[in-house]
Amino acid sequence: MRRLFIVDDATSWRRYHEDVIRQIYKDEFEIVTASSATEANQLLYESVDEPFDIILTDMQMESNYLPLYAGEWLIEQVQKLDAYKNSRIIIISAAYNIKYIAEKYNVEFIRKADCRNIDAYRII
Numbered sequence: 432m433r434r435l436f437i438v439d440d441a442t443s444w445r446r447y448h449e450d451v452i453r454q455i456y457k458d459e460f461e462i463v464t465a466s467s468a469t470e471a472n473q474l475l476y477e478s479v480d481e482p483f484d485i486i487l488t489d490m491q492m493e494s495n496y497l498p499l500y501a502g503e504w505l506i507e508q509v510q511k512l513d514a515y516k517n518s519r520i521i522i523i524s525a526a527y528n529i530k531y532i533a534e535k536y537n538v539e540f541i542r543k544a545d546c547r548n549i550d551a552y553r554i555i
Contacts, residue, residue: 439466440466468488486520523540
């Protein structure tokens with residue numbers, strides 16, 4: 432079973448992402464969630480022996496990492512870990528510069544506005 436990690440500070444968005452992914456992919460994923468970049472980073476380290484295959488992260492969460500978005504800081508942490516070198520990272524955010532950030536870190540993205548259409552999640 433593939434492992435999917437959802438990181439978003441909004442409970443409603445975490446539930447929504449999880450519900451849509453389960454609707455599309457049924458039981459194909461073990462899904463783990465975190466409510467902040469800090470919590471996510473801890474879970475990433477705890478899971479290095481069984482790394483996540485896909486990481487979905489919001490950008491705008493806690494403000495501890497300014498001038499970076501919290502999600503941007505998290506991407507940097509993931510990309511430093513050898514255990515996650517084959518993991519896909521997908522940004523799901525309303526940040527105006529989401530495309531620029533995705534290109535900067537060579538990751539994929541879904542605009543939050545597009546999440547209302549469940550087909551946006553088919554890139555997973």
